[in-house]
Amino acid sequence: MEYKTISGIKLPAIGIGTWNMGRARLGHEKPDCSNDEKFVAAIKEAIKLGMWHIDTAEMYSSGHAEQIVAKAIKGIPREQVFITTKVLPSNLKREYLLAAARSSMQRLQVSLVDLFLIHWVNSNGQIQEAMEAMDELVESGKVKHIGVSNFSTAQLKLAQSYAENKIVTNQVEYNLMERGCEKELLPYCQDNDIILTAYSPLAQGNSRLLKNKVLAAVAAKHRKTTAQVALNWLVSQKNVIAIPKASSVEHVMENAGAAGWSLDAEDMELLEKEF
Numbered sequence: 613m614e615y616k617t618i619s620g621i622k623l624p625a626i627g628i629g630t631w632n633m634g635r636a637r638l639g640h641e642k643p644d645c646s647n648d649e650k651f652v653a654a655i656k657e658a659i660k661l662g663m664w665h666i667d668t669a670e671m672y673s674s675g676h677a678e679q680i681v682a683k684a685i686k687g688i689p690r691e692q693v694f695i696t697t698k699v700l701p702s703n704l705k706r707e708y709l710l711a712a713a714r715s716s717m718q719r720l721q722v723s724l725v726d727l728f729l730i731h732w733v734n735s736n737g738q739i740q741e742a743m744e745a746m747d748e749l750v751e752s753g754k755v756k757h758i759g760v761s762n763f764s765t766a767q768l769k770l771a772q773s774y775a776e777n778k779i780v781t782n783q784v785e786y787n788l789m790e791r792g793c794e795k796e797l798l799p800y801c802q803d804n805d806i807i808l809t810a811y812s813p814l815a816q817g818n819s820r821l822l823k824n825k826v827l828a829a830v831a832a833k834h835r836k837t838t839a840q841v842a843l844n845w846l847v848s849q850k851n852v853i854a855i856p857k858a859s860s861v862e863h864v865m866e867n868a869g870a871a872g873w874s875l876d877a878e879d880m881e882l883l884e885k886e887f
């Protein structure tokens with residue numbers, strides 16, 4: 613695995629996401645434990661292959677994804693994994709946010725969250741209160757780093773103006789087909805030593821990406837898969853790390869092979885033209 617140090621934090625270029633792990637097929641974020649062992653095995657494999665950044669949230673499967681992560685990291689020295697979790701926008705009032713962090717820690721069975729994010733902004737103007745509560749979590753030793761998700765550059769700057777601790781990441785959607793962050797947010801993160809964490813880096817497995825002919829040609833040239841090229845393209849950019857969700861050991865192994873090699877200028881040009 614390839615590692616990046618941004619904002620003083622060393623992270624694998626590719627980690628693992630957990631949205632939809634332990635979620636019933638029908639029903640909004642309704643938990644379903646029937647495939648837990650498969651997800652636990654996938655996360656364990658990711659850790660084994662050096663992809664020890666695990667992304668989860670209180671929202672995912674109504675907390676059950678965090679319980680799956682707890683099972684996967686059981687017995688592994690705490691410092692050998694880096695856990696990111698997120699608080700829902702409905703919990704941004706101080707006491708709700710502190711309670712949400714406590715609940716996440718209980719489900720994760722950890723005494724420290726490595727990175728705690730506001731999942732997305734709410735419309736109640738509670739960002740100052742939320743950022744002050746995030747600072748409290750750092751001061752009390754419950755959270756190591758703070759961050760945000762789905763924030764615009766202006767929202768990121770505003771949030772930072774309320775926080776003593778540095779916002780180390782903005783986690784946003786970024787893949788070859790969704791390039792919205794490139795205009796303003798990515799350059800801002802690159803200039804300010806902030807991690808841009810790319811979510812949905814495989815466009816949620818969309819076949820318009822993974823079966824794209826140009827991507828397939830680039831993949832064939834490097835004897836890689838389209839998913840590996842799509843991830844490599846992302847993490848080849850300064851300050852970008854990715855958190856593909858993979859629920860099988862096979863997909864995890866494939867994603868691990870996305871880092872540690874380089875696309876050339878010709879590939880980059882072809883991909884630029886196509887997407």
Ligand SMILES: NC(=O)c1ccc[n+]([C@@H]2O[C@H](COP(=O)([O-])OP(=O)(O)OC[C@H]3O[C@@H](n4cnc5c(N)ncnc54)[C@H](OP(=O)(O)O)[C@@H]3O)[C@@H](O)[C@H]2O)c1
Pocket residue numbers: 628629630631632667668731761762783784810811812813814815816817822839840855856857858859860863864866867
């Ligand atoms: N902050 C936010 O608002 C936000 C929003 C969305 C996502 N996220 C985070 O980002 C993570 C990743 O995003 P995502 O889950 O939306 O989408 P994604 O990672 O782009 O795509 C996941 C899909 O790709 C498939 N896949 C994984 N590896 C593959 C491979 N090598 N070849 C082919 N298909 C592959 C997965 O299948 P299998 O499951 O069968 O392996 C799954 O169907 C989430 O799990 C979550 O942790 C955050």
